[in-house]
């Protein structure tokens with residue numbers, strides 16, 4: 001686990017740095033595409049969100065959420081990502097939706113820096129946002 005100090009501006013700057021953001025999201029996408037077919041299936045996306053924990057802040061899951069509600073929630077998340085309703089999430093769809101999620105997190109953080117404890121995840125976008133910020137100073 002690592003501790004980062006992060007605020008909304010850090011996250012927003014990261015999303016606006018299109019090259020860095022696209023590269024990070026693409027790396028994350030590749031890591032999540034377990035069967036390497038170039039798209040994320042329903043179960044791959046679900047595994048992703050279960051491990052990312054991003055969802056807890058963005059979609060308001062807490063530990064007490066019953067399994068059937070969780071299933072419905074993951075379905076609705078999948079539909080959000082699968083913009084063209086093809087039954088799978090491609091790289092462009094993933095980028096687009098991750099951008100929205102990160103901007104929503106930025107709004108939630110506001111301008112007041114907070115400490116966040118991140119689990120060890122080489123593909124954590126929040127970690128990368130913090131790294132980018134640190135590299136500038």
Ligand SMILES: [Ca+2]
Pocket residue numbers: 033034035036037038039040041044
């Ligand atoms: Ca796949």
